[in-house]
Amino acid sequence: MRIGGIEAGGTKFVCGYGTTDGTIEHMTSFATGNPEETCRQVIEYFTEHPVDAIGIGAFGPVDVKEHSPSYGTILETPKTAWRQFPLLSTLKQALGLPMKLDTDVNCAALGEARFSTETDRPNSLIYITVGTGIGGGAFIENRLIHGLLHPEMGHITVQRHPHDTYGGSCPIHHDCLEGLASGPAIEGRYHTLAQMLPEEHPAWSLQAYYLGQMTANLLLTISPERIIFGGGVMKQPALLPLILEETDKRLHGYLQLPKPSFDGLSGLMGAIALGADALKEQGAAQ
Numbered sequence: 322m323r324i325g326g327i328e329a330g331g332t333k334f335v336c337g338y339g340t341t342d343g344t345i346e347h348m349t350s351f352a353t354g355n356p357e358e359t360c361r362q363v364i365e366y367f368t369e370h371p372v373d374a375i376g377i378g379a380f381g382p383v384d385v386k387e388h389s390p391s392y393g394t395i396l397e398t399p400k401t402a403w404r405q406f407p408l409l410s411t412l413k414q415a416l417g418l419p420m421k422l423d424t425d426v427n428c429a430a431l432g433e434a435r436f437s438t439e440t441d442r443p444n445s446l447i448y449i450t451v452g453t454g455i456g457g458g459a460f461i462e463n464r465l466i467h468g469l470l471h472p473e474m475g476h477i478t479v480q481r482h483p484h485d486t487y488g489g490s491c492p493i494h495h496d497c498l499e500g501l502a503s504g505p506a507i508e509g510r511y512h513t514l515a516q517m518l519p520e521e522h523p524a525w526s527l528q529a530y531y532l533g534q535m536t537a538n539l540l541l542t543i544s545p546e547r548i549i550f551g552g553g554v555m556k557q558p559a560l561l562p563l564i565l566e567e568t569d570k571r572l573h574g575y576l577q578l579p580k581p582s583f584d585g586l587s588g589l590m591g592a593i594a595l596g597a598d599a600l601k602e603q604g605a606a607q
């Protein structure tokens with residue numbers, strides 16, 4: 322069985338395929354353009370590389386309710402060309418395969434959970450990405466969490482640091498967590514790219530001050546067995562230990578925050594896991 326995965330991101334699309342045990346056999350990526358052109362590229366990829374089913378991890382907000390008539394349609398995104406675009410049904414119609422779709426971060430959480438080693442496999446896990454935006458996906462007691470929509474963890478309100486005067490970069494809320502601690506927030510505050518800031522720069526303890534509030538609140542509300550951080554900003558090695566310290570300070574020490582296990586590939590691996598589920602469900606329905 323060859324299962325396809327698509328990481329449908331706001332800046333780039335990653336397409337690939339692999340086996341149900343999470344081995345990626347091939348992948349490629351291209352910049353996200355308008356929906357029609359981008360889908361054309363995806364369809365071309367899977368025509369050249371035939372697969373048995375596909376899972377999609379998409380940027381949001383997106384309808385993730387399987388029984389909804391607009392399942393897989395992009396909702397009110399700031400990327401206006403994609404608003405109301407039926408991503409899943411467009412690809413399904415063109416490729417005629419079993420497919421499932423969830424958010425990019427839910428897919429990454431699924432990838433981390435499903436492909437952890439047997440002895441190390443958590444029942445509940447939250448995956449947080451800190452990049453251009455901040456988002457979180459939750460895999461709790463063997464299923465991905467949806468509700469009214471899907472979690473939008475990056476937009477929670479955090480307590481501002483008393484010395485931080487930066488207005489915030491979130492177009493909707495200004496100084497939500499994403500507005501204060503995403504890559505663009507770092508850039509807006511220090512007028513340089515996050516990757517240019519050295520390890521000893523005060524930016525990293527401020528980042529930890531905000532992200533540590535998120536982890537503490539997640540542990541208090543959902544109590545996941547594991548929280549995993551990914552995304553470009555987390556490439557700064559000083560950051561994770563500082564987040565741990567901040568969380569610990571807030572909670573007095575009951576947690577573990579390991580690094581992503583799959584080196585930036587958990588999103589694609591999770592999309593493949595979702596594709597495998599789509600295939601299994603289609604088999605069960607026949």
Ligand code: ADP
Binds near residue numbers: 454503516554
């Ligand atoms: P996206 O969120 O668009 O999928 P990324 O997860 O790669 O993309 O995040 C991009 C952000 O990560 C940018 O704001 C960039 O400045 C920041 N970034 C990239 N590399 C590093 C690094 N080595 N250290 C800190 N920040 C980084």
Ligand code: ZN
Binds near residue numbers: 475492493494498499
């Ligand atoms: Zn926000």
